[in-house]
Amino acid sequence: MNERETIQKLNTLMHLDREAARLYTEVIPTIGESDVAMDVQRFRRDHARHADECWQAMRDLGSDAQPAIPELDDFIRMHEDAVANSGYLDTSLMSLFMLEEAVNFEYAESAQDDYPGNVKELIQQHLAEDKQHLQTVRDDLVAASDVATSVRFGV
Numbered sequence: 651m652n653e654r655e656t657i658q659k660l661n662t663l664m665h666l667d668r669e670a671a672r673l674y675t676e677v678i679p680t681i682g683e684s685d686v687a688m689d690v691q692r693f694r695r696d697h698a699r700h701a702d703e704c705w706q707a708m709r710d711l712g713s714d715a716q717p718a719i720p721e722l723d724d725f726i727r728m729h730e731d732a733v734a735n736s737g738y739l740d741t742s743l744m745s746l747f748m749l750e751e752a753v754n755f756e757y758a759e760s761a762q763d764d765y766p767g768n769v770k771e772l773i774q775q776h777l778a779e780d781k782q783h784l785q786t787v788r789d790d791l792v793a794a795s796d797v798a799t800s801v802r803f804g805v
Contacts, residue, residue, distance in 0.1 A: 656765045657713045663760060663773070664704035665718040669726045670753055671697035673745075680742040686790045690746070693783045697753075700776045707769055743791040750784040 651659070674694035681687040705715055757777040764770060 651763050651765050653711050653766060656769055657708050657711055657716075659760055659763070659765075660704045660708045660711075660769065661713075661716045662719060662722065663756065663776070664701045664708070664715060665722055666753060666756055667697045667701035667704065667776075669722070670749055671695075671701065673726075673749055677742045677746060681739060686739065686743070686794070689786050689790065693746075693750075693787075696779055696783065700779070703772060703776070707767075707772055710767065740791060740794040743787055743794055747784070747787045747791055750780065750787050754780050754784050 671694050674690055674697060678687065678690055678694070681690050708714065754777070757773060757780055761770070761773050761777050765773070
């Protein structure tokens with residue numbers, strides 16, 4: 651990838667992580683005091699750090715943040731709706747699981763390309779952390795669903 655394409659990719663990842671951190675912040679009140687809450691707060695911090703690191707990588711390449719792409723706005727609105735409609739631990743975790751699936755997909759796709767400097771390593775590091783987020787949220791969701799669930803699947 652050339653520098654312009656790298657900056658575009660980093661910009662998309664930065665906006666995605668900023669929005670993920672914001673959505674985690676919105677879910678935190680529905681989680682309550684628990685080990686799950688500590689995970690959620692840590693993942694929110696990770697996404698905020700990822701956004702900062704992507705921004706710094708763009709700065710290192712001589713660019714600053716650009717507006718988000720329109721497709722990201724649609725994606726975020728969909729996840730905002732999921733978060734807004736969650737009010738219980740399990741539905742909140744389901745919305746975070748869907749969010750982490752999408753973040754993981756974007757990072758996994760991005761990790762396939764070659765980048766200048768240490769950008770590829772940065773993306774791979776973020777992907778490794780996001781994979782851990784996804785697994786933990788999935789495990790927490792399964793545990794919450796075993797207790798009592800408001801998540802309903804079609805019959």
